[in-house]
Amino acid sequence: AQTIHQWPVAEIKAVGSPLSLGCTIKGKSSPNLYWYWQATGGTLQQLFYSITVGQVESVVQLNLSASRPKDDQFILSTEKLLLSHSGFYLCAWSPGGDEQYFGPGTRLTVL
Amino acid sequence: QQQVRQSPQSLTVWEGETAILNCSYEDSTFNYFPWYQQFPGEGPALLISIRSVSDKKEDGRFTIFFNKREKKLSLHITDSQPGDSATYFCAATSGGNYKPTFGKGTSLVVHP
Numbered sequence: 001a002q003t004i005h006q007w008p009v010a011e012i013k014a015v016g017s018p019l020s021l022g023c024t025i026k027g028k029s030s031p032n033l034y035w036y037w038q039a040t041g042g043t044l045q046q047l048f049y050s051i052t053v054g055q056v057e058s059v060v061q062l063n064l065s066a067s068r069p070k071d072d073q074f075i076l077s078t079e080k081l082l083l084s085h086s087g088f089y090l091c092a093w094s095p096g097g098d099e100q101y102f103g104p105g106t107r108l109t110v111l
Numbered sequence: 112q113q114q115v116r117q118s119p120q121s122l123t124v125w126e127g128e129t130a131i132l133n134c135s136y137e138d139s140t141f142n143y144f145p146w147y148q149q150f151p152g153e154g155p156a157l158l159i160s161i162r163s164v165s166d167k168k169e170d171g172r173f174t175i176f177f178n179k180r181e182k183k184l185s186l187h188i189t190d191s192q193p194g195d196s197a198t199y200f201c202a203a204t205s206g207g208n209y210k211p212t213f214g215k216g217t218s219l220v221v222h223p
Contacts, residue, residue, distance in 0.1 A: 032209060034209070042215070043200065043213045043214065043215045043216060044155065044200065044202075044213040045213075046210055046211070049209045049210065051209070057209075059210055090154050090155070092154075098143040098145075098160075098204055098206055098207075098211075099145065099157060099160065100145070100157070100211065101157060102147075102154035102155045102156070102157075103154050104153060104154050105152075105153070105154045107152075
């Protein structure tokens with residue numbers, strides 16, 4: 001069975017500080033991977049997707065970047081956090097079809 | 112431009128009743144419609160989905176009714192249970208474009 005792990009579970013960071021969030025999928029080779037952002041009480045906004053190692057497509061510009069250094073790993077990062085970056089970050093994967101399966105999420109608070 | 116709309120924004124039903132959550136869309140190229148269930152502090156879980164070639168999809172107490180002509184679909188939860196209390200998101204995508212569009216969600220509360 002496939003499992004998806006996100007780290008850290010939660011972060012409290014200062015405005016202007018750097019950030020790195022991670023996601024790992026186990027039990028599935030060559031998955032499609034996705035990053036989403038969700039404001040408190042809000043909808044899901046896709047940020048990035050990756051079909052293969054080393055290739056990432058940006059969906060919206062939020063002063064964030066993403067990388068896929070390994071087949072099973074997806075990283076979201078920024079060098080300088082903004083207050084507007086606060087929210088719930090979700091990693092998702094799909095086996096190649098339309099279905100997407102979400103991870104447990106990382107709660108980010110920017111002060 | 113909001114391409115996927117959900118109503119109502121919030122819904123309260125009693126245990127045992129049928130909850131009906133509505134979704135509509137504008138893009139006629141959308142052909143896959145998943146519904147996600149999200150509990151507070153957790154990631155959304157894929158609950159049930161339908162493709163545009165079907166007009167109904169059933170999985171236990173959860174049923175999607177789909178009307179392609181009117182670009183509408185609904186999720187029916189029969190015999191609602193307090194454990195069904197969650198936020199439900201309708202999404203839509205055109206096959207293979209990797210970028211589903213999500214609605215704003217319906218918050219369901221089931222009272223015992």
